[in-house]
Amino acid sequence: MKITNTKYSNITLANEDSRTENYIIDLIFSLIIGLSLATYIYFLTYSILLSVLACLAGRFMYYFIFEIINGRTLGKYQTQTKVVDYNNEKPALWNIFIRSLSRFFSLISFASDDEIAIHDKFSKTFVIQDNSLKKIEIRKYLIISFLLIKASAWAYQFFIFEKLKWFYASMTVITLIYFLYYVSKNDTN
Numbered sequence: 001m002k003i004t005n006t007k008y009s010n011i012t013l014a015n016e017d018s019r020t021e022n023y024i025i026d027l028i029f030s031l032i033i034g035l036s037l038a039t040y041i042y043f044l045t046y047s048i049l050l051s052v053l054a055c056l057a058g059r060f061m062y063y064f065i066f067e068i069i070n071g072r073t074l075g076k077y078q079t080q081t082k083v084v085d086y087n088n089e090k091p092a093l094w095n096i097f098i099r100s101l102s103r104f105f106s107l108i109s110f111a112s113d114d115e116i117a118i119h120d121k122f123s124k125t126f127v128i129q130d131n132s133l134k135k136i137e138i139r140k141y142l143i144i145s146f147l148l149i150k151a152s153a154w155a156y157q158f159f160i161f162e163k164l165k166w167f168y169a170s171m172t173v174i175t176l177i178y179f180l181y182y183v184s185k186n187d188t189n
Contacts, residue, residue, distance in 0.1 A: 010088075011088055012128055012129045012130075013127065013129070018079040018080075018129060019081075021075060022073065023075065025138050025142065026063070026074060026075040029074050030062040030063065031055075033058040033059065033062050034054070034057075034062070035055055035058075037054045037055065037057065037058035038051040038055035039051070060100050060103075064100040067091075067099065067100065068093060071090055074136075074138050076127070077135065078136065078137065079129075080134075081128060081129055081130065082128060083128075084125065084126050085126075086125075088126075088128075091123070091124075095124055096125075098122055098123040099125055102118065102123060105119075143182060147178060147179040148179065151176050154168050
């Protein structure tokens with residue numbers, strides 16, 4: 001996907017760097033939600049199929065809810081971009097539904113010859129750059145989330161596995177110390 005702003009010259013499309021950053025940030029947050037839901041479903045049903053469907057449903061809901069409320073996911077807050085329809089207006093519910101659903105079939109969007117991704121084309125939407133939008137630094141929240149998840153994973157392993165308890169306990173403590181250091185160093189207000 002090479003964005004030149006020639007095919008759709010009446011709007012300012014988000015550039016490739018912004019789209020890539022959106023993808024990475026949104027993938028991380030949607031996977032956190034999806035995998036959390038999948039884990040919960042797995043322990044309820046012990047069904048891998050239901051767990052995979054729960055993960056996809058969680059990811060779908062992440063995109064759908066954020067974009068239906070205000071046209072922006074967490075990644076779009078970072079890059080000051082938003083989703084609009086062909087009239088440069090907020091997309092309709094149906095367009096966002098199609099957009100959120102077709103994401104799972106547009107993994108090769110970056111190989112497209114068009115200036116928009118496949119899920120944009122199916123849903124008749126654009127992702128535009130708008131520097132007047134409020135920017136929220138997401139990176140520090142990603143790091144904080146990662147550290148908390150990692151500390152939880154070490155603590156979980158400490159309680160589950162009999163061997164190497166000292167290792168899991170020490171890794172939990174080290175991760176929590178780094179978390180506290182990071183939070184105190186980077187004011188998250």
